Amino acid sequence: MNKICTFLFLVLTFNLSAQSQLQFDKKYVQCEDKWVAFPADSTGVYNFGFIYIDEAAGLTLEYGDTFKIDDKGKFITEKKVKTNSMKYRLQPNNNLVALIPESKLKELYVDKVPDWLKNYKRDENSIIRLFRWGFMYNGWNECExxxxxxxxxxxxxxxxxxxxxxxxxxxxxxxxYQKAVDVLKIALNKDPLDAYTNKELIYAETKNGNIEEAENVCRKVFKECKDKTYNSENAYNVLQAYYIRKDxxxxxxxxxxxxxYLMSHEKIKSLSEQMKTELKQ
Known part of the structure; x- marks a missing residue:
């Protein structure tokens, strides 16, 4: 291997090494209380910041600064005294960011846990906060x-x-599903005609194979619940369960x-009629 080829090989190796320190494989909602980097622009500049949850605003980015990665893998940024705060509310989506390795935080002149974060961690073990955070993560479909x-x-x-x-x-x-059924039945002992709770129970029963039980809950809801919001969805979930079984x-x-109820919702009507046609074939 001549000198030019050797030089090009080493440069390529250094660049690959630098890039491999950042794996862009995390969604915003997977990065609570973490420093993250966003994909580099055309000049190789990365934006970075700290993701946390603001109880009022939701998922939020505290903007840090920009950095580059040199050919030895060092993160290069200008040391600055921060005089202002730039916060961005993040909408959960499929955009991917990279967790910044802890070993690189000193090179970016940031602490692993920013001092200001304590303002958002008050009463973090209170039931109000635990419920609120669980509710938010469910809303982002991060159920685990x-x-x-x-x-x-x-x-x-x-x-x-x-x-x-x-x-x-x-x-x-x-x-x-059985865990869902168990907890929902307890909830319905206290509020038997709550429409949303019954909706979740009907769904769980159909998925758990108890379709007749789901039917009975549906009938009760149709007849007794004042809130009719989920009637079409409830009816469809039972119908779909029979369709899946080819019953x-x-x-x-x-x-x-x-x-x-099936015909009163345009999308559900279309899906129901499609299933009925397929079962005839």
Missing amino acids: KALEYLEKANKIDPDYKGLRVELAFSYNCLKQ IKNFNNWFAEANS
Whole structure:
């Protein structure tokens, strides 16, 4: 290998080494209380910042600065005395960022845990905060993370308003349907006609294979619940369960019984009719 080839090989190796320190494989919601880097621009400049949760604003980025990575893998940034704060509210999406290795934080002149973060960590083990964080993570479809908070809240006060149904949402999301059924039935003992709780129970029962039980809950909801918000969805979940089983007889019976609810929602109407056509073939 001649000198020019050797030089080019070493440069390429250094660049690959530098880049490999940053793996852009994390969603925003996976980076709570972490320093992250965003993909470099065309000049090789990375923006970075600290992601945390503001109880009022939700997922938030405290902007740090920019840096480059030299051919030895060192993170290069200008040391500055920060005089102002730039915060950006982050919407959970599929954009990917990289966790900055702890060993590189000194090169960026930042602490692993910023001093200002303590202002957002007050009462972090209170049931209000645990419930709120679990609720937010469920809303971002990060149900496993949500359960970390909700199960802690459940140990403090299982009767906390809304907690059981939020737990059930996580369990349904994670396909732990029997756990969802168990906690929802307890919730319904206290408030038997809550429309949202019944909706989650109907979904869990269908996924758990108890379709007749789901039917019975549906009938109760149709007849007794004043809140009709989820009637179409409830009817569809039962219908879909029979469709998946290819149970044509019960599919047709439920299609006829719940027809007014199935036909009152345009998307559900279309899906229901499509399933009915496919079962005829």
